[in-house]
Amino acid sequence: MPDKPTLPRHFESLSWDDLVTWAGSKIAGRGRDYQRKGRVKALAVTADGGLIASVIGSERYAVQVRMDAEGILKSQCTCPYELDCKHGVATVLEYLARVGQDRPIPKADPRDEPLAWKSDDDIDGDDEDDADACGPALSRDVLAQVDTLLSEMTKADLVKMILGFVEKYPEVASELQDTVQLRAGDVAALTARLREEIREASSEPGWQDRWGGEGYTPDYSGIRDRLETLLTAGHADAVLDLGKEIIESGTNQVETSEDEGETAMEVSSSIAVLPRALSASSLPEAERLLWALDAVLDDPFDLCAALADYLGEKHASAAWNIVADALLKRLATEKFRKSEFGSAYWRDQLTNWTIHALEQAGRQREILPLCEAEAEKTDSYVRLVTRLIALERFADAERWIHKGVQATHKDRLGTASQLRDALLVVRIRQQDWPAVAILHVEEFVRSPSVQDFENCKKAAQRLDIWTIVRRTLLEYLAGGQQPWKQPEWPLPAPDKDTPQLEQRDTLPNFSILIEIAIHEKNPEEVLRWYDRRPQRPFFGYSTLDEDVATAVASYAPDQAVSIWKTLAEREIARTKPSAYHEAASYLRKAAKVMLREKREADWEQYLARLRSEHLRKKRLLEVLDTLSAEPTVKKGR
Template sequence: MPSESETSNPFQALKWSDFQTWAGDKATAKGMKYQDEGRVEEIKRTLEGGLVARVQGTKAYFTEVSLENGKLSSTCTCPVEHDCKHGVAAVLEYLELVEMGEEIPIVAEGDTLLIMARQETALKGWEPLDTYQFFRKDLREYLDQMEKEELIDLLMNLSDRDSLLSKHLWDMLKLASGDTEETIGGIYSELEKLWEEARNYDYRDYESPLPDFSDMRNRLESLLEAGHAEEVADIGMQILEGYEEIAPYDEEGDFGMDIGNCMKVVIKALLQSESPAHERMLRVLDFELKDEYGIFDGKNFWNSDFSASEWSHFSKVLKEKLDAIDSGENLSYSGWGRDQLAERRAFALEKAGNYEEAISLCEEEAEAGEEWSSVQLVKVLLAAGQKEKAEDRLYREIKETRKSDPGTAIELFRILLDIKEKEENWLYSTALRAEEFFRYPSLQFYTDLRDVAKKAGVWKEVREAVYAYLESGNLPADRPGPGEEPSSLPGILPKTGLTDRDSFWKIDAPALELLIDIAVEEENPDEVARWYKELKIREKRGQNRHDRYFTRRARIARAVQDKYPEIAIDIWKNIAEELIDRKKTDAYESASIYLRMVRNAMEARGQKAEWESYLREIREKNRLKRSLLAILDMLERDRIIDK
């Protein structure tokens, strides 16, 4: 039963596993380091029971942390935007202050700490729109009561504390004075400086701060607000081209995330530009063709409200380009680029309502063997209201592409699923979902099957068949006689005409990893423990098929830690020791998280002496690893409050 202090202050009941679930190993380790280094420069409580803080990273970031129903969540003004190391540092700082008996003040409504944290995150879309609108209304009322000099002082104070705001105001000043060239030149100079830093960055050095592109995003925003959409698009292409050089080294996607945020401003600029629609569409297409790493997401642009005539004009421009490519006059596009143009033209014809030409184009491309055409043709047929023809095409194409082009077959299968679920034909949808699961058994397809089977009222029977398959490897689909059609679950589900028993996955039963994943998802610690023990037996027999990824094992430990703590302790020890064997500082810091959980669990079981003995063994085995020993010393300074 929670103590009185835990009830009044739920943060005090947090465990290290809660941090791991919330932010992950790496962010938790970095947050611990930030808190140790005193980077949490200001922290207050919110009226809603959360925390708001200013944390010094590469610059000052503002984070707000909430704890609802035992689950942590946070927003932040850093490039990660949520559930990051800055939030972790804030919570750890708060817990340490509480343990020291210090009073943490409640933040006032007009406090700049709260304004900076909530305004930035709301603009990024993490705050519900209605909540943000109320906040803006309250903020405006508050600011309306201030005198001009007070407002100037407030703005100057915020500018002094936030380099982004300072640079934003400077750009506004220069642009308002008509000095556009200097501002744009400054942006290009800053961009070159950032690329130079990125090229010289040591990607193996965990401690080095990343070059920060958030200033660049804000400067693009300032330029756009001043009405220079075309210039923003030009700079955006320079940014995208520059990223190509460093992308192969950006293994964790840190730079890509920042560049993606800049691309959002570029898309906004292309939507606001006064250039003709077809020219803007071509520019977006150029960005998509240039983007090899999926950081330019033009979905919002293509889904915007262009007129049928604008789509028609765009389709004609693309036809001219395609004709030039096919005739050999234009050699600037690769085969892949040519396919992109053709696919986009079919989409444009569909949006223009020119269904016959779109269908004709897709059929021509299909005959030429272009992979994209099958999917696009079905979409056009559905948009044209030719549902029966679309379904006929779906059944035929799924069968034909299942072996030759499985990616297309899967996409077509998903369209058919969508059709049947929109019809609320739950029994037939269950049959399709069952085929999907038996063909590609996974947790996601299991939960999809479960959801629709419950709607069809057949989940009990389906679940029994699924478990029989996972535990024994026996496929439920029948073997039909000559000319007969098979069913994925005979006597339970209808025949779809798509069941191919030979294409179902032949599992090595029991499918322990998937059985564990399902048990974890269904919060059944007994089943998790049962299948995990089977997995350990396999290891002892030399059948080392145990999943080596930390994520799955960490999930197993969290699932059983209350009922089977000995299993959780065993898992945490193994993960910590494997991390230590990597001989890297960041791995040591991640290992310390698991060691803390081992210590807490062992001490809770009255095994303090055993814990101390285990820690001595770790120290002795790794006595030459100074950075590890320093981190192990920190284990004695536990910032999660003892309860």
């Protein structure tokens, strides 16, 4: 039996609520299912008091968990999520279960620890060593011993050992076959085999069932390795030919996949070889750029990001000059292509790359006329106005802003909003502070929000008129009269594009009035507006109700508890496991307030009633059993 190490006592203080707070109710629930099904293997305690384990999901994943000095949990995993996943939760729960049962937990052998902790920058970066971080690396001593062993072996013994590896490991056989075919100059045979692998890898869509812990992600690692082999052997043109097939078949595969990007990542990993193939190819530099541009322009899933990066690198201005002419010709002759983002989307992207080519070729004078010509064709007014503002041509910018708003305010609200933001930039550059305040008020009238209310406050305070402006904004929300039509309005009325309330909003707007009262930390006003809002059958509850309960918990604890109970019972009525976990989050908040108010008996009585009313909902009863603030591992066990 292994020695019982010094246990990381800080983990033992954890409650189920702590795990839910850390990972979220859904992930925590899945992690608990994994632990209960015995999927956590090889659990061990590391020298620095962390945990490592192997967790069985759709694959075997290596997990490491730690708790920092401030009590914050962090985990790393070799699964696609990488950080703070269900496998990390399962590892912690398995540790707590074993401690609670007084079962021994071994110390980790440093050589077996699957992950070395990294900074956030390291985790997000493109460290080439990351691909090997999941498996044990040979130490220098072991490598030296292997080197000595191999150097002492006869050729016959080496051949015998390698042939044994070939029989045992298919990957070794495949790599040796690549080497044999390349040495024989039979590139055609290798590329034919690689095409077959591409067709096989892209034949089935990827999918993931997060609840069941199952799924399928196509493996492009072998394709990537063979592309690298071909490239190293000097066959860059062959790599590009294969790259076209990968891009086409991979795009189709990603389009039909149902996962969270795992398939796209696999396809992209192979495409990432192509920029180096372009640099080493026999194509003239301008044709290399056009090759990459065509791939990027026809890429709906951002699979060719590596090729976009290639286009952003330094290339000869003469090459960009040729590319600019080719793209300008396309704009003049090609019809609009269809796109899932709209018929003008493809042309708009082509224009952006044409502008980039002109910039790199030193032909800046042609850019502004191109932007003006394209603005009305694709509603790309923002691109034009941004350049005019950068040139400090404010009058021209304002003229195009008003023209663009008139063209887009009905069908392209986002573009119209961006143009109004651009007008705000112009007014700030001109230091016209009354106009700045009016623009913020106009935006508040169009679509009231707490952020716009705060923007109005900052602008009005600069003019020392916030008290009056605040009152007119609240009157607008409550009664519907526009601020500049109220008697005490201290600024001029809008002169153009008079704003109207968006159709999705209605007045009085009780939701925004409540949110503003919450923002201003005024619980009395929060409840005043909350109690006045209409009780329609379809109104229901939303995140606003939860925010109200939180805001008034100290001022009106009984009402806060009532709201949380109502939210929880609505989730329970959905009769879904995910809804039960959501209900538990509301009940924990209600419990916290009730215990603070010394109402422990009322809380226990309420829980008992819920159990009694829902005796047949076993999954709910399991969730209700977790509603305790006590540590998962009891002291003095």
